[in-house]
Amino acid sequence: MEDDLSNVVTPELDSLAASATASGWLSTLRIDLSAATDLIERGGPIVTILAVMSVVALTVILLKSFQFLVQGIGSTRRTEHALAAWFTGQREEAIKALSRAWNPTAIILRHAMSGMENGIEESRIREDAERVALTLLADAKAYLRVLESISQIAPLLGLFGTVIGMMTAFQALQTSGANADPAVLAGGIWVALITTAVGLAVAIPTAFSLYWFEGRIERETTLIESSLTSLFTERLKARPTPPSSTALLDNVTRLAPDAAE
Numbered sequence: 520m521e522d523d524l525s526n527v528v529t530p531e532l533d534s535l536a537a538s539a540t541a542s543g544w545l546s547t548l549r550i551d552l553s554a555a556t557d558l559i560e561r562g563g564p565i566v567t568i569l570a571v572m573s574v575v576a577l578t579v580i581l582l583k584s585f586q587f588l589v590q591g592i593g594s595t596r597r598t599e600h601a602l603a604a605w606f607t608g609q610r611e612e613a614i615k616a617l618s619r620a621w622n623p624t625a626i627i628l629r630h631a632m633s634g635m636e637n638g639i640e641e642s643r644i645r646e647d648a649e650r651v652a653l654t655l656l657a658d659a660k661a662y663l664r665v666l667e668s669i670s671q672i673a674p675l676l677g678l679f680g681t682v683i684g685m686m687t688a689f690q691a692l693q694t695s696g697a698n699a700d701p702a703v704l705a706g707g708i709w710v711a712l713i714t715t716a717v718g719l720a721v722a723i724p725t726a727f728s729l730y731w732f733e734g735r736i737e738r739e740t741t742l743i744e745s746s747l748t749s750l751f752t753e754r755l756k757a758r759p760t761p762p763s764s765t766a767l768l769d770n771v772t773r774l775a776p777d778a779a780e
Contacts, residue, residue, distance in 0.1 A: 565680030565714045569673060569721050576669045576725045579662050583732055591622040592659060593735040598624050598746050601632075606753055610636060623655035624742045631750055641751060652743050659736050663729060670726035677718020684711025 587593075597620040605613040610632065617629035627648050634644040688707025 563680070563684075563714075565676060565683070566717050569676060569714070569717045572669050572673055572676075573721045576666060576721065576728075579665050580725070580728045583662065583728075586659075587732070587735055589621060590659075591620065593738045593742070594622060595624075595742060597622075598628055598742065601625070601628060602746065602749055605632065605750070623652065623659065623739055624746050626655060627651050627743055628746055628750060631747060635750075645747070645751070648747055652740075656736065656740060656743075659739065663732055666725050666729040666732070670722045670729055673718045673722040673725070674715075675718070677715040677721075680714025680718070681711045684708075684714065687711070 591597075597616060601613040601616045604610075604616065614629055614632050614636070617625045617632070620626075630651055631644050631648045634647065635641075685708060688711060691707060
């Protein structure tokens, strides 16, 4: 009998707990939406425009983050493995390893390796690799100008809204004359400063994301140049090793008699 009651009561308690949790989330969401709506109403059309710009910036950031993650922009693992296989004579394995990568460096290296396998001249391979690199890097930079525009315009637009709000507040103060209430002026200034705060809140994360994307693209550009140079010169990484202390002593010992003469 107790087992039957527990089987009946437990699902009901679980459903009540789930509904309470859902209602809590809904109430929290309702409070957040009401606060956002109140902010937009206080800020006026300037805050509305900034809200739209924030949605656009967030959409572009999410799309570019997904693109960079899928393509592996800035990653060197596959390209270094493919170059190592190429230099050891495993050319088919190198091309096959690059065929599974989507980042621009891997695509350009695969394109250049295929041309070298087909006996095409190095100068023509370099020119075609440059053409492919320009196309792929242009695709990686797509929509970054939108983020740049938002990061520059949002604070200016917020400042413009603050100036308009201050003018409105002081105009109301002038109209009231001797019966002016300082509390009304303070409230008007507070409302006017909302636009500046919203503009900065939109511009700062947008600029940070833009700089991160540009840094990854610069890194990818450097990888393309160094990988192609390594491919054509058959060196993975040209890192000159400094002479050892023993070699320096030998050179000094050898040059000393010559200097004495």
